Amino acid sequence: RAPLLGGAESDAWTVHFLGAQRRAAGEDIILLSIGDPDAPTPAPIVAAAKAGLDRGNTKYNDLQGQLGLRAAIATWNEKLTGATVTPEQVTVFSGAQCALFAACQCLLDPGSEVIGFDPMYVTYPATIAAAGGVLRRVPLDPDRGFRPDLGALEAAVTPRTRAVLMNFPNNPTGAVLGQEDLAAIAAFCTRHDLWLISDEVYAALVFDGRHLSPLALPGMAARTVIVSSLSKSHAMTGWRVGWTIGPPELTPHTVNLALCMLYGQPGFIQDAATAGIVGALEGKVAEIASMRETYKARRDRACALFKDLPGCRLHVPTAGMFIMLDIRSLGWSATRFALQLLDEEGLAVLPGDPFGKVAEGHLRISLTASEERISEAAARLRRFLARHRKAA
Ligand code: PMP
Numbered sequence: 001r002a003p004l005l006g007g008a009e010s011d012a013w014t015v016h017f018l019g020a021q022r023r024a025a026g027e028d029i030i031l032l033s034i035g036d037p038d039a040p041t042p043a044p045i046v047a048a049a050k051a052g053l054d055r056g057n058t059k060y061n062d063l064q065g066q067l068g069l070r071a072a073i074a075t076w077n078e079k080l081t082g083a084t085v086t087p088e089q090v091t092v093f094s095g096a097q098c099a100l101f102a103a104c105q106c107l108l109d110p111g112s113e114v115i116g117f118d119p120m121y122v123t124y125p126a127t128i129a130a131a132g133g134v135l136r137r138v139p140l141d142p143d144r145g146f147r148p149d150l151g152a153l154e155a156a157v158t159p160r161t162r163a164v165l166m167n168f169p170n171n172p173t174g175a176v177l178g179q180e181d182l183a184a185i186a187a188f189c190t191r192h193d194l195w196l197i198s199d200e201v202y203a204a205l206v207f208d209g210r211h212l213s214p215l216a217l218p219g220m221a222a223r224t225v226i227v228s229s230l231s232k233s234h235a236m237t238g239w240r241v242g243w244t245i246g247p248p249e250l251t252p253h254t255v256n257l258a259l260c261m262l263y264g265q266p267g268f269i270q271d272a273a274t275a276g277i278v279g280a281l282e283g284k285v286a287e288i289a290s291m292r293e294t295y296k297a298r299r300d301r302a303c304a305l306f307k308d309l310p311g312c313r314l315h316v317p318t319a320g321m322f323i324m325l326d327i328r329s330l331g332w333s334a335t336r337f338a339l340q341l342l343d344e345e346g347l348a349v350l351p352g353d354p355f356g357k358v359a360e361g362h363l364r365i366s367l368t369a370s371e372e373r374i375s376e377a378a379a380r381l382r383r384f385l386a387r388h389r390k391a392a
């Protein structure tokens with residue numbers, strides 16, 4: 001029996017839930033604590049769901065996912081990664097989280113080791129453990145833009161290593177990998193005959209340059225499983241639409257899990273997802289077309305405001321939805337800092353600690369508010385720091 005999410009992982013969202021509760025009660029709380037786009041799901045997507053309901057797409061469905069949606073995902077994936085896949089390689093799951101769970105169930109045996117990078121998204125340890133896997137953490141280096149130390153990767157491999165699990169653009173650091181790092185990880189996986197699970201939920205939000213996926217590297221299609229979703233790219237976190245893309249021989253296994261866990265996904269939601277992807281590909285959904293620019297502008301504004309906060313070191317993200325602020329020199333625990341910041345200033349940000357050792361003593365600040373609110377957040381943080389500096 002795998003451990004429930006507990007301790008560090010569940011603590012991660014305490015500040016968020018406290019803040020959300022207070023905001024719901026009418027307080028002026030700024031929530032920069034969760035990676036949930038502040039924009040509503042674009043209207044054409046909602047309209048497609050309604051049309052799906054109207055035409056009665058409410059029965060059991062293709063277990064692998066509607067062909068039209070899988071074809072759209074294949075094209076969307078090609079646009080993001082540059083790699084060509086067929087709809088047969090795609091299995092639709094209930095969000096990237098469910099897809100990740102399925103990938104781990106398919107690829108790991110009890111005792112299989114998985115190499116993951118620290119810091120990592122908080123559900124990874126329990127998702128791996130639920131499949132009987134054993135996680136080995138390799139640190140990302142803050143002084144090299146949170147890129148991995150490839151020597152440490154080599155030192156982490158054992159005869160039981162089955163897979164590398166990576167997430168670039170990265171949550172929480174906003175780091176991306178360059179072609180060289182990617183090629184080195186791919187060569188590492190090939191050398192040791194490992195699977196590469198690549199969580200690419202932030203692929204559409206690369207600010208500087210373009211997204212690079214291991215799937216596009218020579219020989220890697222045979223050992224790469226992409227996990228992704230529409231949660232971030234389409235402001236659809238609550239619709240729960242995600243997928244795996246793997247080599248064709250993996251499909252019967254992912255479909256078997258889609259059968260046993262889900263018995264397929266709701267048809268009208270898949271209609272909406274298809275419309276969202278097709279609309280984005282045709283550039284017809286304005287909010288999606290401008291999302292990258294919106295987050296980039298927020299990143300720029302936030303970094304300009306957070307860069308010279310006394311005692312704090314800012315890490316400028318290249319992609320994604322988050323900014324990391326190193327507050328270790330202030331001598332507070334990040335959790336206490338975040339709780340007190342919410343308490344005194346009505347600003348909710350997450351402590352980095354639950355994401356792993358490398359993120360300890362950092363704050364993760366989401367870019368999920370308007371530039372005006374981000375400016376107000378910076379003013380609140382500055383006031384908080386000034387007050388406590390005086391008190392110290
Ligand atoms: N992976 C990462 C890195 C995430 O940040 C998240 C949270 N959005 C997920 C997976 C799960 O996303 P989804 O909503 O698609 O389940």
Ligand code: GLN
Pocket residue numbers: 013033034035036171
């Ligand atoms: N992935 C998002 C984040 O990191 C949402 C997580 C969640 O809902 N628990 O904030």
